[in-house]
Amino acid sequence: xxxxxxxxxxxxxxxxxxxxxxxxxxxxxxPAVATLTYVxxxxxxxxxxxxxxxxxxxxxxxxxxSERLTAPRGWEVVRLLDSSAxxxxxxxDLEALANAVREAARPPGxxxxxxxxxxxxxxxxxxxxxxxxxxxxxx
Numbered sequence: 758x759x760x761x762x763x764x765x766x767x768x769x770x771x772x773x774x775x776x777x778x779x780x781x782x783x784x785x786x787x788p789a790v791a792t793l794t795y796v797x798x799x800x801x802x803x804x805x806x807x808x809x810x811x812x813x814x815x816x817x818x819x820x821x822x823s824e825r826l827t828a829p830r831g832w833e834v835v836r837l838l839d840s841s842a843x844x845x846x847x848x849x850d851l852e853a854l855a856n857a858v859r860e861a862a863r864p865p866g867x868x869x870x871x872x873x874x875x876x877x878x879x880x881x882x883x884x885x886x887x888x889x890x891x892x893x894x895x896x
Contacts, residue, residue: 778811780819789817793826802828805837 778789792808793816795801804823808815818826828834883890 778807778817780822781816782818782822785819785822787819787821790820791818791823792816793818793823800832801835802826802832803835803837 779785780787780789781793789807791804791806792812794803794805794812794814796803804818804826807817811817826834880891882892
C-alpha cells in the first residue's frame, strides 16, 4: 500500500512582499517617491515621479536621495515635475505678489518711481505691476 501524504508544505516560510516600493540605494529602507532613468546616448539622468511599475533598468529613490541626486561631470540631470504635487512658488512669483500688494496699498492716481511718487498718465486706464493699460487715442 502506498503512503498517503498531505499537502506539500514549504520548509522555508514565504516572505510577504510589501506593496510599497523602497529606495534602491543601499541600506536605505525609505519609501520610494521618484524613479531615476539614465539615457546613456545623451549623457542624461532623468528623475521623474515614481513609475507605475518597477523597471529593471530604473532606480526608485526616496525623497532625500532624489533631492540630493547629482550626475557625473559632463552629464545633465533632468528633473520632471510631478503634476499631482503642488508647484512651489518661484522668486519671480513671490516678487510679483509683493509688487501687487504694494500696488494695491498705493493711493489711486499715484505710481512708484525711483524719484518718488508722481501723477499717473491721464491716458492710463489700469495698471498691474509694471504693465499699464492705456486708453486708445481714438477714444
